[in-house]
Amino acid sequence: MSAPPRRTYAPSPPLAERKPLAAPALVAxxxxxxxxxxxxxxxxxxLFAALxxxxxxxxxxxxxxxxxxxxxxxxxLVFVSFxxxxxxxxxxxxxxxxxxVLAIAWKP
Numbered sequence: 001m002s003a004p005p006r007r008t009y010a011p012s013p014p015l016a017e018r019k020p021l022a023a024p025a026l027v028a029x030x031x032x033x034x035x036x037x038x039x040x041x042x043x044x045x046x047l048f049a050a051l052x053x054x055x056x057x058x059x060x061x062x063x064x065x066x067x068x069x070x071x072x073x074x075x076x077l078v079f080v081s082f083x084x085x086x087x088x089x090x091x092x093x094x095x096x097x098x099x100x101v102l103a104i105a106w107k108p
Contacts, residue, residue, distance in 0.1 A: 020060065027100065028053075031054050033089055033093075034049060034053065035054075035088075037086065046081055050081075052077055067104065072100070074103060
């Protein structure tokens with residue numbers, strides 16, 4: 001008798017248990033563009049908003065049970081970046097906003 005074949009790969013987790021990837025990636029890119037705009041124009045409030053967006057990247061990625069609050073916080077920071085600047089050369093605010101909406105819409 002031959003032995004049953006061994007599994008050489010780990011099965012992927014079910015779709016509901018996978019962590020979101022697009023939301024924190026978009027927030028990170030948008031936060032980086034807002035950070036560049038803050039450095040370019042010397043706006044302290046934009047620099048503060050960009051640094052908070054970098055913190056939100058970690059929270060959106062790892063604190064999955066707070067995805068709604070984290071997404072709303074990202075959208076508020078994007079609003080601040082548009083109110084005090086051009087939102088990270090416009091593209092950064094749009095990307096971070098899409099990431100915030102994806103964080104809100106993610107279903108655990």
